[in-house]
Amino acid sequence: MAADGLDVMENDKQQQQQQQGEEGGKEQQDVSPDMLIKHPLQNTWTLWFFKQEGNRTWEECQMEIASFNTVEDFWALYNHIEPASRLKLGCDYSMFKQGIKPMWEDEHNCRGGRWLINLNKQQRASELDNFWLEVLLLMIGEAFDEHSDEVCGAVVNVRSKGDKIGVWTADAKKSESILKTGHILKERLNIPRHVSIGFQAHTDTMAKSGSTAKNKFTV
Numbered sequence: 001m002a003a004d005g006l007d008v009m010e011n012d013k014q015q016q017q018q019q020q021g022e023e024g025g026k027e028q029q030d031v032s033p034d035m036l037i038k039h040p041l042q043n044t045w046t047l048w049f050f051k052q053e054g055n056r057t058w059e060e061c062q063m064e065i066a067s068f069n070t071v072e073d074f075w076a077l078y079n080h081i082e083p084a085s086r087l088k089l090g091c092d093y094s095m096f097k098q099g100i101k102p103m104w105e106d107e108h109n110c111r112g113g114r115w116l117i118n119l120n121k122q123q124r125a126s127e128l129d130n131f132w133l134e135v136l137l138l139m140i141g142e143a144f145d146e147h148s149d150e151v152c153g154a155v156v157n158v159r160s161k162g163d164k165i166g167v168w169t170a171d172a173k174k175s176e177s178i179l180k181t182g183h184i185l186k187e188r189l190n191i192p193r194h195v196s197i198g199f200q201a202h203t204d205t206m207a208k209s210g211s212t213a214k215n216k217f218t219v
Contacts, residue, residue, distance in 0.1 A: 038070040042142050043097050045069070045153075047077060050092035050102075059103065067098055074140060083129045087158045095136055096153025096168075104202040108152055111173075113201040113216060114166035115182050117189070121162055128163055131189055132156050135165060144184055147177040172201035172216060182219040 047065040052058075065081075068074050084093055094102035104110060119128055135154050142148040152168040167185060169178060178199055186197055198215030205213040 038072045041069050041071065041074070041140050042148075043069070043140070045074070045095055045140055046098050046100075047081075048092075048094040048096070048102050050094065051088070052090055062094075062102060074136075078133070078136070084132045084156045084158060084163075085124050085128045089158055089160050092155055092157050093132070094153060094155045095139065100152050102153060102155055104206060108170060109168060109202060111202075112152060112168060112170045113172040113178070113199055113204075114155075114168045115178075115185055115197055115199050117165040117185075117191075117197055119163045119165070121160075124158070124163055128156070128158075128165075131165055134188055135167060135185070138185065138188055139167075143188070144181050147181050150174060150177045151181065172199075172203070175217065178217055179219065182217065186219055 044067055046067040049063045049065050050058075050061055051063075052061050066077055068077055081093075087093070092102075096102050097108075100106055100108040117131065119131070132154075138144065139148075139151055139154060144151055150169045150171065152170055154168065155164075155166045157164045157166075167181070169181060172178070182197065182199060191197065196218045199217040200213045201216050204216065207213075
């Protein structure tokens with residue numbers, strides 16, 4: 001499910017808006033069979049929420065919110081949660097394929113890395129939500145083509161110094177797949193050519209000595 005999947009999701013969003021905008025009191029119309037059938041996704045995805053609380057460990061503060069495997073259930077979930085831009089500082093949203101936890105140590109993630117997009121505080125109001133939604137649609141719509149199987153999930157971190165969106169992949173040694181994924185990501189987010197985004201291996205991030213890890217690839 002690639003471009004067609006994204007088209008279905010956009011059409012579904014438009015249909016939701018049309019239904020909400022219709023005036024009440026009209027005679028009930030015959031419902032198209034297409035409206036009664038949900039559109040399945042290729043994978044089941046799980047949304048996680050992180051908020052540090054008391055003496056609980058980082059892993060204990062990762063809360064599994066809900067899983068979905070259809071276009072309609074994705075929009076039902078997305079439309080009933082706070083936008084990323086309205087999360088409190090220090091909180092995260094993560095969306096990963098079912099069975100993969102949003103942590104480096106997970107067996108599906110430990111050999112991989114992430115494309116990292118840094119946003120300044122001003123971009124929180126203007127771009128964060130659009131970027132995050134586009135990343136989600138790219139993932140669940142399998143829009144990374146034959147490289148979609150390498151994509152594990154994505155995380156958005158809301159922080160005082162600036163927000164981050166990371167798209168996680170499974171194997172940091174698959175350079176061709178990583179670069180193709182990065183180019184698609186940059187193109188779909190309309191990131192200017194003169195602005196680079198970097199890919200960092202999780203092992204490098206864990207072993208970093210400064211505030212940032214060294215980029216393994218850039219596009």
